[in-house]
Amino acid sequence: xxxxxxxxxxxxxxxxxxxxxxxxxxxxxxxxxxxxxxxxxxxxxxxxxxxxxxxxxxxxxxxxxxxxxxxxxxxxxxxxxxxxxxxxxxxxxxxxxxxxxxxxxxxxxxxxxxxxxxxxxxxxxxxxxxxxxxxxxxxxxxxxxxxxxxxxxxxxxxxxxxxxxxxxxxxxxxxxxxxxxxxxxxxxxxxxxxxxxxxxxxxxxxxxxxxxxxxxxxxxxxxxxxxxxxxxxxxxxxxxxxxxxxxxxxxxxxxxxxxxxxxxxxxxxxxxxxxxxxxxxxxxxxxxxxxxxxxxxxxxxxxxxxxxxx
Amino acid sequence: xxxxxxxxxxxxxxxxxxxxxxxxxxxxxxxxxxxxxxxxxxxxxxxxxxxxxxxxxxxxxxxxxxxxxxxxxxxxxxxxxxxxxxxxxxxxxxxxxxxxxxxxxxxxxxxxxxxxxxxxxxxxxxxxxxxxxxxxxxxxxxxxxxxxxxxxxxxxxxxxxxxxxxxxxxxxxxxxxxxxxxxxxxxxxxxxxxxxxxxxxxxxxxxxxxxxxxxxxxxxxxxxxxxxxxxxxxxxxxxxxxxxxxxxxxxxxxxxxxxxxxxxxxxxxxxxxxxxxxxxxxxxxxxxxxxxxxxxxxxxxxxxxxxxxxxxxxxxxxxxxxxxxxxxxxxxxxxxxxxxxxxxxxxxxxxxxxxxxxxxxxxxxxxxxxxxxxxxxxxxxxxxxxxxxxxxxxxxxxxxxxxxxxxxxxxxxxxxxxxxxxxxxxxxxxxxxxxxxxxxxxxxxxxxxxxxxxxxxxxxxxxxxxxxxxxxxxxxxxxxxxxxxxxxxxxxxxxxxxxxxxxxx
Numbered sequence: 001x002x003x004x005x006x007x008x009x010x011x012x013x014x015x016x017x018x019x020x021x022x023x024x025x026x027x028x029x030x031x032x033x034x035x036x037x038x039x040x041x042x043x044x045x046x047x048x049x050x051x052x053x054x055x056x057x058x059x060x061x062x063x064x065x066x067x068x069x070x071x072x073x074x075x076x077x078x079x080x081x082x083x084x085x086x087x088x089x090x091x092x093x094x095x096x097x098x099x100x101x102x103x104x105x106x107x108x109x110x111x112x113x114x115x116x117x118x119x120x121x122x123x124x125x126x127x128x129x130x131x132x133x134x135x136x137x138x139x140x141x142x143x144x145x146x147x148x149x150x151x152x153x154x155x156x157x158x159x160x161x162x163x164x165x166x167x168x169x170x171x172x173x174x175x176x177x178x179x180x181x182x183x184x185x186x187x188x189x190x191x192x193x194x195x196x197x198x199x200x201x202x203x204x205x206x207x208x209x210x211x212x213x214x215x216x217x218x219x220x221x222x223x224x225x226x227x228x229x230x231x232x233x234x235x236x237x238x239x240x241x242x243x244x245x246x247x248x249x250x251x252x253x254x255x256x257x258x259x260x261x262x263x264x265x266x267x268x269x270x271x272x273x274x275x276x277x278x279x280x281x282x283x284x285x286x287x288x289x290x291x292x293x294x295x296x297x298x299x300x301x302x303x304x305x306x307x308x309x310x
Numbered sequence: 311x312x313x314x315x316x317x318x319x320x321x322x323x324x325x326x327x328x329x330x331x332x333x334x335x336x337x338x339x340x341x342x343x344x345x346x347x348x349x350x351x352x353x354x355x356x357x358x359x360x361x362x363x364x365x366x367x368x369x370x371x372x373x374x375x376x377x378x379x380x381x382x383x384x385x386x387x388x389x390x391x392x393x394x395x396x397x398x399x400x401x402x403x404x405x406x407x408x409x410x411x412x413x414x415x416x417x418x419x420x421x422x423x424x425x426x427x428x429x430x431x432x433x434x435x436x437x438x439x440x441x442x443x444x445x446x447x448x449x450x451x452x453x454x455x456x457x458x459x460x461x462x463x464x465x466x467x468x469x470x471x472x473x474x475x476x477x478x479x480x481x482x483x484x485x486x487x488x489x490x491x492x493x494x495x496x497x498x499x500x501x502x503x504x505x506x507x508x509x510x511x512x513x514x515x516x517x518x519x520x521x522x523x524x525x526x527x528x529x530x531x532x533x534x535x536x537x538x539x540x541x542x543x544x545x546x547x548x549x550x551x552x553x554x555x556x557x558x559x560x561x562x563x564x565x566x567x568x569x570x571x572x573x574x575x576x577x578x579x580x581x582x583x584x585x586x587x588x589x590x591x592x593x594x595x596x597x598x599x600x601x602x603x604x605x606x607x608x609x610x611x612x613x614x615x616x617x618x619x620x621x622x623x624x625x626x627x628x629x630x631x632x633x634x635x636x637x638x639x640x641x642x643x644x645x646x647x648x649x650x651x652x653x654x655x656x657x658x659x660x661x662x663x664x665x666x667x668x669x670x671x672x673x674x675x676x677x678x679x680x681x682x683x684x685x686x687x688x689x690x691x692x693x694x695x696x697x698x699x700x701x702x703x704x705x706x707x708x709x710x711x712x713x714x715x716x717x718x719x720x721x722x723x724x725x726x727x728x729x730x731x732x733x734x735x736x737x738x739x740x741x742x743x744x745x746x747x748x749x750x751x752x753x754x755x756x757x758x759x760x761x762x763x764x765x766x767x768x769x770x771x772x773x774x775x776x777x778x779x780x781x782x783x784x785x786x787x788x789x790x791x792x793x794x795x796x797x798x799x800x801x802x803x804x805x806x807x808x809x810x811x812x813x814x815x
Binding site for chain 1: 457458459460461465466467481568569570571572573574575577578579582644645647648795796797798799800
């Protein structure tokens with residue numbers, strides 16, 4: 001790879017990270033508003049997450065005196081990991097074949113998420129509050145179960161692509177047809193998406209009940225700017241997962257379309273995923289915590305079936 | 311007719327035990343009264359439903375003020391007495407001897423030792439220094455890997471203050487203890503020296519969502535004491551108000567159960583239905599929570615023909631909506647998986663602890679004051695008392711659902727009876743003789759609210775005691791929660807629908 005080529009790739013990656021980070025709160029707002037409408041409420045509008053973020057980032061923060069540097073560092077690391085993952089997401093590759101994310105593979109992407117989660121879980125223990133510890137322990141419990149399922153699901157795309165490079169996977173996925181394997185794989189990844197983004201039936205992002213919280217319990221000690229950073233990172237991670245789902249598991253769109261049309265199609269797919277998440281959250285309630293392994297097992301089995309069906 | 315047996319303090323346990331074994335339900339309430347001015351004694355009153363169908367049975371134990379301030383604890387033989395005895399010890403300084411691990415209940419660590427606010431020589435207007443630092447013992451579990459999760463008194467949601475201490479092994483609850491009474495208002499003390507009419511607004515405000523029931527229990531206590539017979543129309547309007555209260559409470563509670571497990575559709579549907587009923591309440595009484603309707607001697611407002619028709623129409627519109635709400639729960643596996651076998655309150659625990667209302671009837675305790683100690687005309691009406699046996703969150707939900715149907719029937723019957731009755735709304739209540747006592751009770755949406763009054767000179771209250779349904783039911787939560795996982799606790803808690811304000815009277 002020449003120096004110019006590398007520079008172009010870098011610009012593409014940073015550019016798409018910026019776009020994803022800017023659009024992430026909007027996605028969260030769309031999900032929230034769709035949920036509100038489905039529950040016959042009006043909802044605060046799709047731009048509310050931006051207002052929330054602006055408020056959080058302006059505010060001061062209260063920090064428990066028992067915390068160490070970990071507590072202060074974790075939000076930054078978590079945000080950096082999410083932003084890094086956004087840079088690696090094969091968005092450009094899905095739009096313009098051969099552009100962006102050429103150097104990233106799926107393990108790097110997944111373990112960036114794992115890195116962020118690791119530090120947030122450590123920080124949740126740092127303040128010594130019971131809720132933080134409970135949240136952290138539950139988050140790791142779910143993560144351990146979700147990891148094999150997410151890998152299996154992604155392997156169904158990596159196999160035909162002949163490697164775990166994300167750009168190659170996106171290119172392979174774009175040419176895929178809606179066969180049985182693709183359906184199984186999409187189903188598997190959707191379940192993983194729900195678990196990874198902390199949504200009903202695995203976790204409830206809107207609850208005020210401390211004892212039931214998973215992700216929210218972990219960050220209960222945070223306030224002000226660090227909390228805003230975490231909320232933003234969560235929204236970015238959610239959008240990255242949704243984009244992965246749309247780019248790798250929802251085939252469609254002839255590859256000879258211009259980039260702008262491809263981009264519009266991708267955005268429409270992501271919006272459809274947002275509506276599907278809102279619908280899933282409305283149709284069901286949170287499951288018992290110890291039923292989550294069964295839920296992740298279903299995702300794993302679906303992914304295995306997809307591998308077999310290929 | 312109420313029957314009272316007066317015994318020496320030393321014989322209290324034997325007498326109470328005899329009454330309890332002859333009662334169907336058992337101990338209804340227990341409290342002390344400072345009667346040093348009358349007889350030189352503190353009196354310990356124990357109210358039982360008793361063997362006679364028409365009134366309660368009271369055992370009154372006398373503790374001479376010049377002797378040791380103690381009486382034999384009933385708790386070892388009647389577990390339902392546990393909280394009452396702790397409260398008597400806090401409020402009067404009269405000690406239940408033989409109580410296992412006696413510890414404060416109402417007065418927390420900041421309250422000075424030896425200050426007992428319900429004694430007559432405690433002036434309610436004085437300022438009490440609250441810088442004390444007494445130990446406030448809470449129950450724990452010990453063992454390897456056992457840790458404690460303290461929750462509250464300030465919560466993430468907008469609810470009343472309560473501190474819970476969970477002893478945990480991983481996610482499993484081993485033991486639970488609660489510290490409540492954070493916002494005690496001293497209403498029992500504040501109404502002393504007031505006439506019943508002046509006390510009513512305070513009594514009605516003990517609890518926001520049991521206003522009718524508390525006003526009804528209080529009014530019936532006053533009426534029983536003074537021999538007042540209320541007009542027929544007032545009786546049926548009271549039934550109407552009490553059942554409207556049960557209706558909006560049950561509907562709100564049923565929908566709100568969804569909040570415990572993130573089932574947002576049920577929550578918003580329940581909230582919508584409840585709002586409709588609250589607006590109906592406002593049309594009927596001018597108050598969304600039905601305040602100001604029940605007064606000693608009768609009712610304050612009429613239910614006119616137009617209002618009755620509005621209620622009838624509202625009920626007709628309500629029934630299909632409610633069926634839709636229940637349909638969200640029924641045959642919904644994801645939901646049933648969460649509520650079946652969760653938070654079981656066993657029958658024996660419900661009986662022994664004197665649990666009342668929906669919580670008792672969901673655990674197989676077939677007890678409803680409206681049927682078993684009929685008051686205010688319920689004896690003439692046709693309704694069933696739904697009972698379930700499994701004692702879990704689901705059972706408490708289904709009992710509420712069944713009761714809603716019975717309540718709709720009762721409201722329709724009350725409307726017919728109002729139409730057929732004379733126009734008089736209230737009888738005048740004569741002044742009560744000094745020293746006269748009376749008990750009143752009603753079945754609220756949460757269970758029996760029992761009020762007791764003793765009058766002093768000039769028709770002024772000497773002692774007033776209110777035992778709310780939540781007071782009887784809170785201890786049941788510490789039985790139902792252990793064995794479940796801690797993320798299920800909010801759901802279990804919601805299914806009991808316990809009220810903090812009803813304790814902080």
